[in-house]
Amino acid sequence: xxxxxxxxxxxxxxxxxxxxxxxxxxxxIAVYSKADQDCLHTSLAxxxxxxxxxxxxxxxxxxxxxxxxxxxxxxxxxxxxxxFLSENPKFASICRECHIGFIGPTxxxxxxxxxxxxxxxxxxxxxxxxxxxxxxLIRDPDEALKIAKAIGFPVxxxxxxxxxxxxxxxxxxxVALKNAVSMASNEAAAAFGDGGVYxxxxxxxxxxxxxxxxxxxxxxLIALGERECSIQRRHQKLIEExxxxxxxxxxxxxxxxAAVRAAKAIGYTNAGTAEFLLAPDNQxxxxxxxxxxxxxxxxxxxxxxxxxxxxxxxxxxxxxxxLREGDPHGCAIEARVYAEDPDxxxxxxxxxxxxxxxPGGPGVRVDSHLFSGYTVPRYYDSLLAKVIGYxxxxxxxxxxxxxxxxxxTTEGVKTTANxxxxxxxxxxxxxxxxxxxxxxxxxxxxx
Amino acid sequence: MDLEQFRELIRIFEESALSQVEIExxxxxxxxxxxxxxxxxxxxYAIAAPHPAGHAAPMMVQAFPQTAPPPAPAPAVPAAxxxxxxxxxxxxxxxxxxxxxxxxxxAPAPGEPPFVREGDVAEExxxxxxxxxxxxxxxxxxxxPCVIEKILVQNGEPIEFGQPLFAVRxxxxx
Numbered sequence: 001x002x003x004x005x006x007x008x009x010x011x012x013x014x015x016x017x018x019x020x021x022x023x024x025x026x027x028x029i030a031v032y033s034k035a036d037q038d039c040l041h042t043s044l045a046x047x048x049x050x051x052x053x054x055x056x057x058x059x060x061x062x063x064x065x066x067x068x069x070x071x072x073x074x075x076x077x078x079x080x081x082x083x084f085l086s087e088n089p090k091f092a093s094i095c096r097e098c099h100i101g102f103i104g105p106t107x108x109x110x111x112x113x114x115x116x117x118x119x120x121x122x123x124x125x126x127x128x129x130x131x132x133x134x135x136x137l138i139r140d141p142d143e144a145l146k147i148a149k150a151i152g153f154p155v156x157x158x159x160x161x162x163x164x165x166x167x168x169x170x171x172x173x174x175v176a177l178k179n180a181v182s183m184a185s186n187e188a189a190a191a192f193g194d195g196g197v198y199x200x201x202x203x204x205x206x207x208x209x210x211x212x213x214x215x216x217x218x219x220x221l222i223a224l225g226e227r228e229c230s231i232q233r234r235h236q237k238l239i240e241e242x243x244x245x246x247x248x249x250x251x252x253x254x255x256x257x258a259a260v261r262a263a264k265a266i267g268y269t270n271a272g273t274a275e276f277l278l279a280p281d282n283q284x285x286x287x288x289x290x291x292x293x294x295x296x297x298x299x300x301x302x303x304x305x306x307x308x309x310x311x312x313x314x315x316x317x318x319x320x321x322x323l324r325e326g327d328p329h330g331c332a333i334e335a336r337v338y339a340e341d342p343d344x345x346x347x348x349x350x351x352x353x354x355x356x357x358x359p360g361g362p363g364v365r366v367d368s369h370l371f372s373g374y375t376v377p378r379y380y381d382s383l384l385a386k387v388i389g390y391x392x393x394x395x396x397x398x399x400x401x402x403x404x405x406x407x408x409t410t411e412g413v414k415t416t417a418n419x420x421x422x423x424x425x426x427x428x429x430x431x432x433x434x435x436x437x438x439x440x441x442x443x444x445x446x447x
Numbered sequence: 448m449d450l451e452q453f454r455e456l457i458r459i460f461e462e463s464a465l466s467q468v469e470i471e472x473x474x475x476x477x478x479x480x481x482x483x484x485x486x487x488x489x490x491x492y493a494i495a496a497p498h499p500a501g502h503a504a505p506m507m508v509q510a511f512p513q514t515a516p517p518p519a520p521a522p523a524v525p526a527a528x529x530x531x532x533x534x535x536x537x538x539x540x541x542x543x544x545x546x547x548x549x550x551x552x553x554a555p556a557p558g559e560p561p562f563v564r565e566g567d568v569a570e571e572x573x574x575x576x577x578x579x580x581x582x583x584x585x586x587x588x589x590x591x592p593c594v595i596e597k598i599l600v601q602n603g604e605p606i607e608f609g610q611p612l613f614a615v616r617x618x619x620x621x
Contacts, residue, residue: 034609050607051548065608068549068580072605098581 009081014041033059077101133200159188211259245432335420549580
């Protein structure tokens with residue numbers, strides 16, 4: 001087992017990994033930028049080291065600095081968290097060359113997951129249904145038009161290197177498609193340095209259901225239930241829950257098997273997520289693979305009674321997987337609290353949290369790096385906290401989460417906590433009738 | 448506090464070496480803060496892939512010493528209390544800070560004389576040390592001519608980003 005682990009991340013996920021290390025008796029080493037000197041991960045870790053200026057390209061994304069920090073701190077492994085370098089195959093392979101353990105999948109599997117069009121083709125050949133669309137990248141707008149006519153409008157233009165909603169456009173007709181192709185391509189070239197795009201049929205009123213996957217280095221690979229992430233703003237998740245109200249036992253089993261087949265086709269190890277679209281007719285389609293621990297992993301932990309981060313560390317050290325497939329027990333819902341103003345188009349709202357209070361009580365979990373006096377830097381993702389409500393039934397989970405969000409206090413910055421509370425207490429949410437259009441219903445009408 | 452006193456307060460604060468002042472007086476709370484010193488332009492160092500044979504071509508690194516006085520509010524670096532005391536003793540001193548995280552080497556190779564010793568004069572662009580990161584030797588150079596008053600770290604010591612390496616006294620260019 002590793003004795004010293006460096007955490008190449010910040011915020012709540014760095015705190016989450018440090019807590020796992022503490023529990024396991026592993027020395028944790030935090031890295032921080034000049035803007036994060038007073039952050040919780042910096043003070044909570046056993047050791048900490050400054051790796052660069054505030055801009056993430058010169059600190060948390062700067063591979064030589066992270067690797068040099070691991071070397072001078074004598075770290076045996078690096079946990080990349082999510083975001084930043086977590087899905088960077090170059091980083092994973094440099095770790096391998098430098099004999100530093102990478103707590104995640106192999107560089108090859110990360111590389112394949114990151115190339116969405118290639119990944120889609122691999123998964124399709126393993127017999128997993130994918131959304132009808134182009135085979136590989138599209139070369140020009142004329143080819144896109146031909147394919148769109150064959151599969152039928154509306155279509156989705158997606159960047160092969162995309163993510164987080166960037167490099168993605170919906171087109172309802174010929175003219176819109178031409179624009180969508182060039183806009184998605186330009187956006188992806190600017191954001192990811194790769195302008196390759198592909199085409200997919202836009203599945204209307206689809207729900208977003210993903211499956212937790214876990215594989216070890218000894219050939220065992222399992223699915224650990226699903227998470228429904230249909231409540232999104234700007235293509236980014238806001239509320240997640242498990243089990244999904246849309247799945248019954250047989251559909252869950254069918255999708256879990258497809259998720260395992262997809263992961264095997266990619267050669268996946270450690271924790272990952274297979275994302276699916278679920279159409280109203282219960283037809284499901286694989287869309288992409290996330291080669292990292294997900295933000296919303298706590299809901300799976302609550303209903304499956306597992307600790308995914310500790311298991312990640314064990315598996316990366318070469319241990320066989322201890323987890324077992326099984327049925328979820330109870331229901332867990334997570335609300336993401338961002339430092340954003342929902343009444344102002346989710347504009348980021350950095351500032352100082354003058355006072356904060358976390359809820360408690362049965363079935364309530366808060367994963368956060370917040371403390372009174374914390375200044376939310378403007379350089380990074382604005383996620384402040386994840387508040388999770390767990391209950392024997394979905395109603396109990398909703399009740400606990402609603403109470404927790406009401407109690408959750410952050411003075412000084414505007415957050416999405418109240419918006420989440422209103423959404424989960426709505427009749428539509430209680431009915432389990434979820435969709436990406438839902439958030440808009442709770443926002444002030446745009447002029 | 449009236450407006451005149453407030454103006455006076457701002458004037459005193461601006462002239463002081465303090466970076467932040469907080470005053471609380473009968474229900475009134477005033478917080479004055481100076482803008483952070485501009486972040487030095489991203490150091491222009493390039494990192495090559497580790498060389499298979501183990502030696503790597505030295506890279507040029509521009510170190511940006513903290514802006515010179517008057518009153519040098521040497522940003523308090525908690526890792527190096529020695530600098531604060533150096534700066535307090537002698538206001539003419541500034542520090543050369545590490546532009547990256549790595550290992551500090553005072554000499555080009557083991558057994559060779561160091562790039563600089565305390566008391567030496569360093570020319571502009573003269574190499575003062577090496578920071579090794581990922582098997583790449585990154586040369587740190589003086590941004591301006593100066594006298595090396597104090598070397599603040601040990602040979603072979605692990606160095607954080609921004610850690611002061613040398614306390615130097617700028618000299619007038621010839």
